[in-house]
Amino acid sequence: MSLASWFRWNEPPNRISQRSPSEMVVETLMMELSWQMKQAEKQQRERENQYRKMKTGVDYGWLVSYPKHSYDISPGERLQLEDMCTKIHPSYCGPVILRFRQVIAEYEPEAQEVSRLFRSVLQEAAEKIKEEEEAKKLARQWNTKNRTSLSLTTFKSRSRISPFISDIKTISEDVERGTQPNRRVWSMPEFRNTK
Secondary structure (H helix, E strand, C coil), X not given: CCHHHHXXXXXXXXXXXXXXXXXXXXXXXXXXXXXXXXXXXXXXXXXXXXXXXXXXXXXXXXXXXXXXXXXXXXXXXXXXXXXXXXXXXXXXXXXXXXXXXXXXXXXXXXXXXXXXXXXXXXXXXXXXXXXXXXXXXXXXXXXXXXXXXXXXXHHHHHHHHCCCCCCCCCHHHHHHHCCCCCCCCCCCCCCCCCC
């Protein structure tokens, strides 16, 4: 374990909680990229050993010493990927990692290709997040528009019935005046014989 990672894991809890969710997402996704690159290198070495073994019939794998981690992305590419990671909402971090692992398992890439696949997964996730945000925005606009039009409709219909002064007598008006309300008389329409 390196000294830097020892300090990271032994940080006091208050320092860990000071990191923003966005920073934690970037760190988590970049750690996943680094791990997948190491795994791709390891698998690539195993494939090379298998090929040599098949070609020569002898396994010299125990003689070869490989560096622990030889391939790394350039600082510029790392910054670009970190910037892309900042666009990933914390709730999408897990699904992005799962999708990345699925793509890695599907393509079995070499170490140099891992960052390109990671970039494509991040772009796919960012587009999906953007589509969902636009759909939510449209839904909010639709709901607001419907509420507004409904309230205008009810206001207009009220204004037609009783603009501000009403000719329609109500029971409450009769009670206030102390008079008895008129009894309603139900009338039947006249049906005439049309013979």
